Amino acid sequence: MNLQELREHYTKGGLDDASMPDNPIPFFEHWLHEALKAEVVEPNAMALATVDSNGHPDVRIVLLKGLSDREIVFYTNYDGTKGKQLDQHPYASATFWWGPLERQVRIRGAIHRQAQEASEAYFKSRPRASRVGAWASPQSEEIASREALDALFTAAEERFPGDDIPMPPNWGGYVMIIEEIEFWQGRGGRMHDRFRYWASQEAGQEGETMWTRKRLAP
Ligand SMILES: Cc1cc2nc3c(=O)[nH]c(=O)nc-3n(C[C@H](O)[C@H](O)[C@H](O)COP(=O)(O)O)c2cc1C
8 A cells, every 4th residue: 555645636615715704603513514414424523632641642533412602512431531631631622524525623622521410411312222331331441351341231231221221420521612613625736725713702792702713824
């Protein structure tokens, strides 16, 4: 395989200054819808970067499960590696790559745990196996074998035989408050379009978030 010869030419579209909105959040939602329509596999999957106690980055995929106002939400085990990193350094960055549309979105922001009731409402909506799995998996810990992992799942199934499975105390949502968001559209000759928005500290007349926008070099 010759990696140096792998090369895509981006031709699907462009972003022009005049049509970029003042508020990036509905635009982000619009791009998410377009990714869904374009049948991107897991369009709500995002690479989530955190940092460890040495300041070293760590990145993995999680699923976006909520978007409102300036907030995005994902769910995880609070005791796993990312949970510990976020508790220590409550700041993260997330990136979406929608290949068929030649689009990337990057988000940065401060993180906090979601209110327990809101996490419980989402937990209840999950399929039974996912709810059992949340109890069964000590996320990010070493597991001796596949058999040992399956035994943990079976034990959790036996513990909760009915459909009424409570949310584990170490499971729930994280909310990221969007402080920066960037839209990237691939263009020819690597002259891509990039627009980055920053949330201003000052609110608008109705208390809404005000955004600064800049076009960035690709
Ligand atoms: C498509 C996809 C979706 C995923 N969604 C989640 C998710 O929503 N929450 C989660 O905790 N892990 C999710 N994972 C697993 C994570 O990538 C990761 O393996 C796990 O969270 C442990 O990460 P950590 O050890 O850094 O905490 C997903 C993985 C993939 C490939």
